Amino acid sequence: MRHLRPGLEPYRSIVADIEALNDALNASRPPTVHVNTARIGPPSLIERFQSDGWRAEPLGWMPSGIRLPKVGSPGRHWAYRAGLYQGQEEASMMPVALLQPQPGERVLDLCAAPGNKTAQIALAVGPTGTTVANDRDAHRLGVVRDTALRLGLDRIVSVVHDGATFPLPAGAFDRVLVDAPCTSEGSSKVSRDPDRVVDPGYRRWVMGQQKALLRRAIDLCRPGGRVVYSTCTFCPDENEGVVAAVLNDVGDRARLADVRLPGLRTSPGLTGTTGLSSGGRPLAPELARSVRLWPHIAGTGGFFAAAIDVLGEPPGQMPERHRHRAFRDEDHGALRAAYQDIFGLPDAAFDGRVLVAKGEAIVMVARDLQAPSHPVPATYGLPLARARGTAPKMTTAAAMALAPFASGNVIDLTADQRDAFHARRTIELDNGQMPKSRKSRMVILRYEGFGLGVGFLARDGAPLVESQFPRIWSSHKARRNSGTHS
Numbered sequence: 001m002r003h004l005r006p007g008l009e010p011y012r013s014i015v016a017d018i019e020a021l022n023d024a025l026n027a028s029r030p031p032t033v034h035v036n037t038a039r040i041g042p043p044s045l046i047e048r049f050q051s052d053g054w055r056a057e058p059l060g061w062m063p064s065g066i067r068l069p070k071v072g073s074p075g076r077h078w079a080y081r082a083g084l085y086q087g088q089e090e091a092s093m094m095p096v097a098l099l100q101p102q103p104g105e106r107v108l109d110l111c112a113a114p115g116n117k118t119a120q121i122a123l124a125v126g127p128t129g130t131t132v133a134n135d136r137d138a139h140r141l142g143v144v145r146d147t148a149l150r151l152g153l154d155r156i157v158s159v160v161h162d163g164a165t166f167p168l169p170a171g172a173f174d175r176v177l178v179d180a181p182c183t184s185e186g187s188s189k190v191s192r193d194p195d196r197v198v199d200p201g202y203r204r205w206v207m208g209q210q211k212a213l214l215r216r217a218i219d220l221c222r223p224g225g226r227v228v229y230s231t232c233t234f235c236p237d238e239n240e241g242v243v244a245a246v247l248n249d250v251g252d253r254a255r256l257a258d259v260r261l262p263g264l265r266t267s268p269g270l271t272g273t274t275g276l277s278s279g280g281r282p283l284a285p286e287l288a289r290s291v292r293l294w295p296h297i298a299g300t301g302g303f304f305a306a307a308i309d310v311l312g313e314p315p316g317q318m319p320e321r322h323r324h325r326a327f328r329d330e331d332h333g334a335l336r337a338a339y340q341d342i343f344g345l346p347d348a349a350f351d352g353r354v355l356v357a358k359g360e361a362i363v364m365v366a367r368d369l370q371a372p373s374h375p376v377p378a379t380y381g382l383p384l385a386r387a388r389g390t391a392p393k394m395t396t397a398a399a400m401a402l403a404p405f406a407s408g409n410v411i412d413l414t415a416d417q418r419d420a421f422h423a424r425r426t427i428e429l430d431n432g433q434m435p436k437s438r439k440s441r442m443v444i445l446r447y448e449g450f451g452l453g454v455g456f457l458a459r460d461g462a463p464l465v466e467s468q469f470p471r472i473w474s475s476h477k478a479r480r481n482s483g484t485h486s
């Protein structure tokens, strides 16, 4: 007889084929990635994977999702380092698909780290939208920042606060995602430990957190907006139970939306008496509108999500007190002009962006980005240069973002040179690759038109480029961030 994970025992009453669920959790799934559609279209990225021998295919239900063969290690591919995609489990793409952020909207990701869904949101709201990425854990938020820089997303503001008491006025956001802390019974990380059993005390504690976070999210969302609550766990107490309790508290201010995602094998949320739900109260029939991904049915990790519409007439315009501070261009024209001159960057390269100072750094920020004044933003935008001066070293994130516009001091690398750059080795150039007129030793490096980062030409004029690719993106951290969990 097969060994049933002890953590699955309680679910016999709600899962028809518990052995199949057990097998699905033990099986490995092919990695999936979410495409940085601001840089490349999914079909072009699929072509690039295929030309490297990876049989990549689109996720049928999610236009910006790609499935890779099991041998593919997404964090090791050059296109990952060039910020063309983010490693993300297929199931974890579902909550933002249900949230449906629209261009120009202001969206709060209340529990954002490590930030895969934040990136998905920022791509959906586009250059005129704002994504506020909040997490209670400042250290984990650092990973969100790293992702934003690699993907070139200058429309994310990160803040550190307890989401349950997030201090902005009610109705301050068009949409709010609560990808809540949970017991993670369906996640790939947990699948690797078949003997894990959830501590009941932790479960009770986290349920309190989940309810408080969802309640606050509903308050923060404007009438006519949407909140999505999601977890990567199976327990109805943390899923339908939390949604039922909070909807009961908020009365007719919000209701479950009836949402489906064609092509994804979702199952309805649980209803009635599960024998597991909190307080023994039956779950109301409308909870079937929430969505479950069971690994043995969907072929994905385990996930739960509920889309909740906040009722009422949308305000014509956000009331003044709900508006956040927009960034105003400061006078960093000399720095911009120096870079435009060195790299032949047209004005269009800076369209829709303003330059502001943040500590010693000069940061490029989307012109329409709006930041709350409290909590004080920890990070925003893309640093253009980390130091002041006439033409200090441009950052890798800025070089990657501006590379497609560059016409001077820019070098198009071969595949071998690209790999040397990413490995931080000195690159030997062919004769024709040296920039014609050199205005600086600093060069932007590209591969097939995609920005890779910054390098320095040799002082003595030899055809060599010293790689400035960040050490931290070159090695372990690249792989850590590319993990497909969450």
Ligand SMILES: C[S@@+](CC[C@H](N)C(=O)[O-])C[C@H]1O[C@@H](n2cnc3c(N)ncnc32)[C@H](O)[C@@H]1O
Binding pocket: 092, 110, 111, 112, 113, 114, 115, 116, 117, 118, 134, 135, 136, 137, 140, 161, 162, 163, 164, 179, 180, 181, 182, 209, 213, 486
């Ligand atoms: C499931 S993870 C979020 C995953 C993330 N949304 C993603 O897609 O990459 C839950 C996060 O909630 C954060 N968290 C836990 N309690 C919180 C609270 N009260 N307020 C804000 N964040 C909290 C944790 O630090 C953790 O980063």
